[in-house]
Amino acid sequence: MSSTAAVLSNPRIKRSPGHTATIYLKEAKYEFLKNLRLRMYTASVLSFPLMFYVLFGLVLNSKEAIGGTGVPTYLIATYGTFGVMGASLFGTAAGLASDRGLGWLQVKRASPMPPFAYFAAKVVVSMAFSAIVVLLLIVLGIAFGGVRFPLGEMSKLVSTLVFGSIPFSAMGLAVGYFAGPNSAPPTINLIYLPMSFCSGLWVPFMFLPKVVRQIALALPPYHLSQLALGIVGAGNHESIAGHWEVLTAFTLICLGVARIGFQRDQDKMYG
Amino acid sequence: MMPLLAEKFVGLTTGREEAEGQSGSENMASITTFEQRPFAVSTVAAPTVASLESVTKNYGQIRALRGVDFNVHSGEVVALLGPNGAGKTTAVKLLLGLTQPNSGKVRIFGGDPTNPANRTRTGAMLQVGKVPETLRVREHIDLFSSYYRNPLPLAEVLAAAGLEKISDRKFGDLSGGQRQRVLFALAICGNPDLLFLDEPTVGLDVESRRALWEEIRALVHRGKTVLLTTHYLEEADALADRIAVINQGAIVAAGTPDEIKAKTSGKRIRCSTGLSLAAVRRIPGVAEVHEDRDALEIHTSRAEPVVRELLALDPTLSGLEVTSAGLEEAFLALTQDNNKNESKEN
Numbered sequence: 001m002s003s004t005a006a007v008l009s010n011p012r013i014k015r016s017p018g019h020t021a022t023i024y025l026k027e028a029k030y031e032f033l034k035n036l037r038l039r040m041y042t043a044s045v046l047s048f049p050l051m052f053y054v055l056f057g058l059v060l061n062s063k064e065a066i067g068g069t070g071v072p073t074y075l076i077a078t079y080g081t082f083g084v085m086g087a088s089l090f091g092t093a094a095g096l097a098s099d100r101g102l103g104w105l106q107v108k109r110a111s112p113m114p115p116f117a118y119f120a121a122k123v124v125v126s127m128a129f130s131a132i133v134v135l136l137l138i139v140l141g142i143a144f145g146g147v148r149f150p151l152g153e154m155s156k157l158v159s160t161l162v163f164g165s166i167p168f169s170a171m172g173l174a175v176g177y178f179a180g181p182n183s184a185p186p187t188i189n190l191i192y193l194p195m196s197f198c199s200g201l202w203v204p205f206m207f208l209p210k211v212v213r214q215i216a217l218a219l220p221p222y223h224l225s226q227l228a229l230g231i232v233g234a235g236n237h238e239s240i241a242g243h244w245e246v247l248t249a250f251t252l253i254c255l256g257v258a259r260i261g262f263q264r265d266q267d268k269m270y271g
Numbered sequence: 272m273m274p275l276l277a278e279k280f281v282g283l284t285t286g287r288e289e290a291e292g293q294s295g296s297e298n299m300a301s302i303t304t305f306e307q308r309p310f311a312v313s314t315v316a317a318p319t320v321a322s323l324e325s326v327t328k329n330y331g332q333i334r335a336l337r338g339v340d341f342n343v344h345s346g347e348v349v350a351l352l353g354p355n356g357a358g359k360t361t362a363v364k365l366l367l368g369l370t371q372p373n374s375g376k377v378r379i380f381g382g383d384p385t386n387p388a389n390r391t392r393t394g395a396m397l398q399v400g401k402v403p404e405t406l407r408v409r410e411h412i413d414l415f416s417s418y419y420r421n422p423l424p425l426a427e428v429l430a431a432a433g434l435e436k437i438s439d440r441k442f443g444d445l446s447g448g449q450r451q452r453v454l455f456a457l458a459i460c461g462n463p464d465l466l467f468l469d470e471p472t473v474g475l476d477v478e479s480r481r482a483l484w485e486e487i488r489a490l491v492h493r494g495k496t497v498l499l500t501t502h503y504l505e506e507a508d509a510l511a512d513r514i515a516v517i518n519q520g521a522i523v524a525a526g527t528p529d530e531i532k533a534k535t536s537g538k539r540i541r542c543s544t545g546l547s548l549a550a551v552r553r554i555p556g557v558a559e560v561h562e563d564r565d566a567l568e569i570h571t572s573r574a575e576p577v578v579r580e581l582l583a584l585d586p587t588l589s590g591l592e593v594t595s596a597g598l599e600e601a602f603l604a605l606t607q608d609n610n611k612n613e614s615k616e617n
Contacts, residue, residue: 112387
């Protein structure tokens with residue numbers, strides 16, 4: 001009844017494209033600043049992959065190679081995937097679960113904010129932090145690990161990993177819609193850490209037990225890391241299209257789940 | 272006594288016609304309004320900007336609102352007064368289009384509250400558990416201002432909410448009172464016509480509360496319409512033109528602050544006496560008596576005649592205390608009044 005009324009008398013807010021763009025930009029800018037100043041976020045998202053890389057890629061195994069690719073180069077692809085995953089999952093799920101569960105999202109929804117701007121900001125900022133992690137890894141690798149890339153290869157690696165943030169942002173939205181404000185971070189860790197291990201992000205894939213290698217085929221970080229490894233001449237050399245297909249399907253499933261959560265939230269009481 | 276029942280309060284406006292701005296019917300409506308409601312002076316001919324029409328809202332088994340009728344007219348301050356869990360926040364969320372009623376109609380500016388265009392004309396201060404803490408006060412305001420077409424200048428918002436000195440602080444470093452002021456600033460920064468303030472002063476100390484009242488009054492002077500919810504009678508009295516008392520999802524009384532106060536200004540007399548309960552109950556003006564440990568507790572609307580009679584009947588009476596009944600008792604009284612009137616009608 002009221003929904004028909006809404007359809008009939010629901011003129012969208014008339015804004016100039018410039019105004020709309022300003023809203024999206026500000027939403028993203030403040031989302032970025034918010035996360036940048038959040039020590040919990042920067043510590044776990046930036047420091048862990050960088051620390052692991054310095055330790056295992058530069059200090060310990062820098063002279064060795066995996067299947068013809070130098071360890072410092074190989075680990076940029078895998079820790080890069082690990083960093084992208086963390087930046088995206090924490091960047092979306094933790095903030096969303098808290099905003100949703102503790103009333104902030106209601107304040108935003110009661111305002112004339114375009115709802116899509118809120119989600120777009122989270123995805124874009126996750127991509128931005130993903131880019132930062134990957135670029136820092138590359139800088140470290142070039143400076144201290146003797147890593148040498150042709151420029152084209154490097155930009156392909158960065159753009160693949162940054163684009164690969166999207167499936168994990170989608171997953172973060174799904175988790176954010178079903179986890180509570182306090183349970184979201186541990187839930188993410190519960191997904192993120194085992195998935196990283198099983199996908200060969202910590203221990204190179206070929207050294208994993210066979211059972212784990214079979215599980216990995218179903219895990220999105222495996223597919224993203226294989227795409228990244230493929231660019232630097234390592235990995236299992238499977239079909240590139242196949243990896244993207246898995247990642248796309250995974251993204252759509254997660255968005256579907258997030259949408260169910262979104263609908264469910266429309267009529268839920270808080271506090 | 273003046274008729275203060277919810278039904279009277281409500282049946283006054285033909286919200287739809289007024290909202291659609293048909294001036295003829297609007298005038299008609301305001302005439303009837305005036306005749307039926309002696310206290311409607313300030314709202315004569317003012318169009319309805321927000322209304323609930325026989326609205327019912329359930330959350331699973333919980334009946335949050337049961338057939339509520341409620342109007343807010345342009346330019347007035349209306350307080351929804353009630354205890355926690357009475358349905359105040361639910362009413363506000365329905366009017367903001369954040370949730371849908373199970374039955375009945377909710378209207379804002381004559382249209383659907385989920386209409387995004389209406390949201391540019393409203394501002395809301397809701398109860399929030401956690402606001403992003405790493406953003407600065409001016410950054411929060413900058414972002415919210417960007418959503419509106421004609422926002423107030425930042426300096427004006429900061430001044431109106433008393434935030435000039437702390438505009439560079441991060442939200443997480445603010446005190447409770449300062450946080451409420453930021454939420455208030457976010458509600459007003461878009462220069463909306465209609466403001467919803469859901470328990471704006473909850474958890475504030477007396478000083479911060481009064482400061483926020485001043486800020487709300489300043490807004491009203493600028494012609495804004497305000498719907499505020501509160502569980503402080505004092506607050507409703509200080510700010511509102513009209514008060515609707517809500518309890519267990521139903522409006523149990525409505526009227527001007529003076530009328531509501533008259534209904535709720537009960538007194539509680541406590542004393543040790545040899546008189547029996549029955550004897551005390553026979554004293555005119557005694558509403559209720561019960562034993563409380565070794566004393567009697569008497570509820571009445573006016574204490575003086577009852578005390579005079581008590582002292583005359585029992586010269587040995589001791590430990591006499593007269594206190595104002597708390598708001599909870601007032602709600603109880605209002606609810607009981609409502610029930611009595613209902614049973615009379617049946």
